[in-house]
Amino acid sequence: MTGSLQEAPGPYFGEFGGRFVPEALMAALDELTDAYDKARIDPEFTLELERLARDYTGRPSIVTEVPRFAQHCGGARVLLKREDLNHTGSHKINNVLGQALLTKRLGKSRIIAETGAGQHGVATATAAALMGLDCVIYMGEEDTERQSLNVARMRLLGAEVIPVATGTRTLRDAINEAFRDWVANVEHTNYVFGTAAGPHPFPAMVRDFQRVISVEAREQMLALGGLPDAVLACVGGGSNAIGSFDAFLDDADVRLIGCEAAGDGVETGRHAATLTGGRPGILHGSMSYILQDEDGQTQPSHSISAGLDYPGVGPEHTWLSSIGRAEYWPVTDAEAMEAFRLLTRTEGILPAIESAHALAGAIRLGRELGPDATLLVTLSGRGDKDVEQAARWFDMLPEGDE
Amino acid sequence: MSALTDRLDQCKAEGRAALVGYLPVGYPDVETSLAAMRVLVEAGCDVVEIGPPYSDPVLDGPMIQHAAARALEGGVKVDDAFIAVRTVAEAGAVPVVMSYANLMLQRGWSRFAQDLKAAGGAGVITPDLTPDSAPEWVEAARAEDVDTIFLVAPSTTRERMALTCGASTGFVYATPLMGVTGERASVGDAATRVVKDARDAGAARVCIGVGVATGEQAAEIAGYADGVIVGTALVRALGDEGDLERLRAKVTELAEGVRAAR
Numbered sequence: 001m002t003g004s005l006q007e008a009p010g011p012y013f014g015e016f017g018g019r020f021v022p023e024a025l026m027a028a029l030d031e032l033t034d035a036y037d038k039a040r041i042d043p044e045f046t047l048e049l050e051r052l053a054r055d056y057t058g059r060p061s062i063v064t065e066v067p068r069f070a071q072h073c074g075g076a077r078v079l080l081k082r083e084d085l086n087h088t089g090s091h092k093i094n095n096v097l098g099q100a101l102l103t104k105r106l107g108k109s110r111i112i113a114e115t116g117a118g119q120h121g122v123a124t125a126t127a128a129a130l131m132g133l134d135c136v137i138y139m140g141e142e143d144t145e146r147q148s149l150n151v152a153r154m155r156l157l158g159a160e161v162i163p164v165a166t167g168t169r170t171l172r173d174a175i176n177e178a179f180r181d182w183v184a185n186v187e188h189t190n191y192v193f194g195t196a197a198g199p200h201p202f203p204a205m206v207r208d209f210q211r212v213i214s215v216e217a218r219e220q221m222l223a224l225g226g227l228p229d230a231v232l233a234c235v236g237g238g239s240n241a242i243g244s245f246d247a248f249l250d251d252a253d254v255r256l257i258g259c260e261a262a263g264d265g266v267e268t269g270r271h272a273a274t275l276t277g278g279r280p281g282i283l284h285g286s287m288s289y290i291l292q293d294e295d296g297q298t299q300p301s302h303s304i305s306a307g308l309d310y311p312g313v314g315p316e317h318t319w320l321s322s323i324g325r326a327e328y329w330p331v332t333d334a335e336a337m338e339a340f341r342l343l344t345r346t347e348g349i350l351p352a353i354e355s356a357h358a359l360a361g362a363i364r365l366g367r368e369l370g371p372d373a374t375l376l377v378t379l380s381g382r383g384d385k386d387v388e389q390a391a392r393w394f395d396m397l398p399e400g401d402e
Numbered sequence: 403m404s405a406l407t408d409r410l411d412q413c414k415a416e417g418r419a420a421l422v423g424y425l426p427v428g429y430p431d432v433e434t435s436l437a438a439m440r441v442l443v444e445a446g447c448d449v450v451e452i453g454p455p456y457s458d459p460v461l462d463g464p465m466i467q468h469a470a471a472r473a474l475e476g477g478v479k480v481d482d483a484f485i486a487v488r489t490v491a492e493a494g495a496v497p498v499v500m501s502y503a504n505l506m507l508q509r510g511w512s513r514f515a516q517d518l519k520a521a522g523g524a525g526v527i528t529p530d531l532t533p534d535s536a537p538e539w540v541e542a543a544r545a546e547d548v549d550t551i552f553l554v555a556p557s558t559t560r561e562r563m564a565l566t567c568g569a570s571t572g573f574v575y576a577t578p579l580m581g582v583t584g585e586r587a588s589v590g591d592a593a594t595r596v597v598k599d600a601r602d603a604g605a606a607r608v609c610i611g612v613g614v615a616t617g618e619q620a621a622e623i624a625g626y627a628d629g630v631i632v633g634t635a636l637v638r639a640l641g642d643e644g645d646l647e648r649l650r651a652k653v654t655e656l657a658e659g660v661r662a663a664r
Contacts, residue, residue, distance in 0.1 A: 020503050022461045023532050024555035024580055026562060166467055172458065179460040184581035186557060282504040282530075283458060295480045296508030297457040 005249035005325060007208065011200030013319035019199040021285045025179075028186045033201040035106050040208065045101060052097045053212065056130070057086045059094075060216040063224070063376075068346035069359075073366025076373040079224070080349070081217045083240065083380050090352065090381030091210060091240040092123035096192060098209035100127035103190040110134040110189040114178045116143055116171035116236065117307030117354060118150025119381050120194030125159035127192075135159040138177045140170035143306045150385050168300045171236075171310045175284050195237025196314035199285030203242075203314050210243025217376060218247045228376040230255035230365055234357040235328065236272070236308035238317045240380035245326060255327065258317060259361040261303035262330035272301035274313040275321050275328040288315040304333040304389070307354040307381075335360040337393050340383065352381035353389065406524040406549050406572040409448050409496045410607050410628050419624030419660045422609055423447035423653060424500065424633030425640065426455050427486040428478025429469040434644035436489045442636070443493035445650045446657025450490040451527060451631065454483035456502040461529040463584030465634045472642065480505050484521040491522030498551065498572070500527040503536070511542040518548055525549025525572040532562075533569030540569060551575050554600055556592045563603040573607040573628060574600045584634050586613035597627050620659030630660050 011017050019029060039045040053059040061082045070078040083091035096113075103111055111133050115121030121137040128135035137154050141163040144151050154161050167173040175198075182191045196206040214231070221228055231248055233241035235258035248254045263271035271277060278289040283298055291299040291311035301311040320326035339359035344350050351359060355378070362377045369375075383390065391397050413420040423442040427435050442450050455470035455478055462470065483499055490497035499518060506514045506526070518526065525548055533540060533552055543550045549572030554563055557580060567574050578593030579586060593610055600608045610623045611631030620630045639645065639652035 019532075019535050020530050021532075022530055022555070023553045023562070023566065024461075024557050024577065026532060027557045027559050030559075166464075167457070167471070176458050176460050180463075180582045183461065186580060282507055284460075285530075290504075292504070292508070294508070296504040297474060298504075 006246055007211070008204065008316065010204035013203070013316045014322055016286070016288050016315035016318045017200060017203055018287050019285060020282045020287065021199045022183060024183045025186060029199055029201070031106065032102070032190070035102055036201055036205050039102055039105060045105070049098055049101060053094070057093050057097065059212065061085055063217065063220045066343070066347045069343050070366065072342050072346070073363050073375065074369065075371035076366035076369055076375050078362055078366065078375050078377060079228070080377050080379045081213060081244065083213060083378060084351065084355065084382035088123045088126050089384065090119040090123065091213060091243065092120040092194060093126065094212055094243070095194070095206050095209040095239060096120070096123040096127045099190070099192040100131050100133065103133060103192070104131060106190060108188050108190045110185065111192045112136045112138065112178050112181050112189055113192045113194055114171060114174040115139050115194060116174070116309060117305065117352070118143065118147040118154070118385060119307060121159070121161070122150050122153050124192050125154040125157035128159060129157045136181065137161045138164050138174040138181070140168070140174045141165045142169040143171065146389060147306055147385055171306070172298065195239040196242045196316060197237040197284060197286060197288065197312055203286065203316055206239050207242045207246060207316060210239050211246045213240065213243040213378060214245060214247035217244070221376060227251055227254050228374045229369065230257055231376045232257045232259060232358045232361045232365065233378040234259045234308060234354045234380060235313060235317060236261065236310045236354065237312065238314035240378055242314060242316055244378040245320070249325065256320070256325065257361055257365065258326055258328045259331045259357040260328055261305055261308035261357060262332045263302040263304070265332055266330050270302040271330065272303040272309050272311065273330040274311060275318065276330045283312045286315045288318045289313055304336065305353040305357065307352070308357065329361050329364070331357040331360045337390070339363055340390060341394065349379070350383035351379055352383050353386045355380045404524055404547065404549050404572060405496050406449065406498065407607065410573060413448055414628060419627055420448040420609070420629035421446055421620070421657050421660045422449040422451055422629050422631040423636055424451040424453060424631060425636055426453040426466065426469045426473055427482045428455055428473030428476055429637065429640070430472060430642050430644045431476050432478055432482050436486055437646060438640050438644070438649055439486055439490050440493045441646050441650050442653055443490060443495040445653035447495055447653060449496045449498060449629065451498050451500050451633070452483050452486045452490065453500045454480045454505055456505055459502060461582055463582040463634060465637050466583050469637050480509060484517050487518060487521035487523040497523045498525045498527060498549070499523055500529065502529060503531045506539065511538045512545070515542045515546040515548045519546045523548070525551050527551040527575055529553060533566055553577055554596060556580055556596055563599055567600055567603040567605040570605065573609045574605040575631070576600055576608050576610050577612040578610055579613050581612070583612055586615070593623060594626055617655040617659030620656045621662040624660040630656070632656055
């Protein structure tokens with residue numbers, strides 16, 4: 001018994017996780033689990049993934065100290081783990097390359113994926129182009145409207161993008177539709193799941209592929225003088241956050257803070273802060289926290305950020321919250337956009353609105369802890385896709401453009 | 403033995419397959435859906451499968467998704483499913499419920515089984531719950547003598563077929579096609595294979611669902627299965643306008659189908 005919290009294997013994290021799916025998918029999930037268990041210890045696989053990470057994604061990603069931004073964080077030392085500099089512009093590529101390589105090992109020729117903000121869809125379409133796989137991306141219709149640039153990117157990369165018009169027309173409905181596709185086409189299709197949620201093996205597997213964030217960051221911080229007092233990351237489903245936390249899980253003095261999207265404020269009911277405002281339930285194949293009514297109907301979520309606009313959360317986060325190892329803070333649209341503005345103006349770095357939620361958490365924590373604190377913030381993605389939305393928020397579009 | 407197995411065996415003794423009709427409660431509204439379930443019984447359904455609508459029905463195609471969304475917009479509650487169970491039981495057919503897992507979990511596994519039993523229901527079909535993922539449900543259902551009806555698919559492995567058939571009571575729900583609910587032109591050879599595999603794995607009673615739309619298909623399936631499950635075609639016949647006579651005609655066609663086979 002090592003007592004380590006790192007690399008928990010699933011299918012259960014405490015009482016959360018598991019596999020709640022139609023029988024038709026069980027064989028495929030078993031096959032995927034088996035293939036992954038073999039691949040993760042096969043040097044042919046791990047070396048190829050490392051090569052792609054280095055030569056294609058551009059890893060390791062750098063850590064950037066942001067002193068001018070830090071003046072707004074109570075003078076604390078603030079460093080950014082720059083996943084925004086990865087090829088395709090976010091952390092999503094780390095996971096996708098792993099799952100696409102796995103698809104080839106499974107002998108399947110087609111990949112499908114869901115996407116919210118479009119970052120996972122772009123990363124999946126990219127991997128499909130790189131590896132010669134057919135690719136279909138499901139995206140909520142509302143998200144295709146607010147992230148139209150990413151829709152065009154996916155189509156340019158050769159993927160078919162299917163807008164999903166059912167339900168709330170967002171990420172959750174895109175996942176439902178991707179599952180339906182998978183049930184019908186599982187023989188030749190692999191589902192490249194984008195976040196650390198869903199049925200086993202996805203939460204553990206996605207975490208493993210994203211773990212590189214914290215493995216690198218931990219070494220980088222040690223080289224820069226020591227472990228941080230806290231690691232902050234935004235949480236929708238929670239893939240960049242779990243990747244940012246994992247290697248620090250056994251460092252008891254490092255606080256781990258996931259920043260959930262509180263939308264208009266948790267008290268308004270218009271939010272996506274699942275761990276703050278939800279309760280245990282089953283959604284999309286696993287037991288975790290979800291936003292739901294008394295009967296168990298999933299409730300619509302709301303966030304300015306399409307990537308965080310999800311009424312569920314990965315089961316490992318729910319577990320880490322339940323045992324008190326990680327904290328989950330609600331961050332409103334307004335707080336996130338203020339952090340977005342500050343980082344852009346003080347450092348010349350345009351963050352994804354998703355990542356701006358983590359920056360807002362750093363502003364809050366830095367002001368609480370003061371100048372002696374060191375905060376590591378994962379900048380999960382870049383904000384190019386959000387320019388139009390941010391410009392509208394700050395009323396910067398040319399007159400008559402609205 | 404249960405009310406459900408008794409009814410299936412009775413159909414078999416009559417030299418025919420059972421007709422199992424699915425409808426979501428609350429579509430197009432609660433009152434009409436209850437009337438529609440009575441029509442199902444009057445026109446020849448032996449078993450009525452009642453679906454409490456769920457917000458994220460991953461195993462349902464567009465027609466049933468639409469009906470579920472419409473029912474939820476109308477304010478249907480899980481409680482209404484138990485009212486429907488009582489309605490079907492009083493009308494003389496065997497009621498079973500098909501429920502997604504979270505609705506059961508939120509009510510509590512035991513309470514769900516108790517409420518079903520109290521209303522006169524025989525069993526629960528669980529589209530996103532397999533026996534290995536739901537030991538709590540199996541235990542709660544056994545305590546109330548509620549049948550646990552699990553699904554098998556063409557992709558089900560030999561090991562899983564044994565597991566699932568072993569944990570199923572009432573009947574085994576075989577889906578002959580890979581895919582979501584909805585009508586298909588043909589359910590094909592896969593149907594005979596999945597029924598055979600289930601029987602080889604020890605299933606005493608196997609019903610076929612997903613894809614059945616016509617009396618002709620019902621007759622074909624009735625040739626080798628213990629029951630024919632029809633959902634989407636009934637939901638479509640009922641429609642947004644709640645056309646009970648169109649529904650009655652569809653059920654009559656299917657009821658003739660299950661009697662034409664042998």
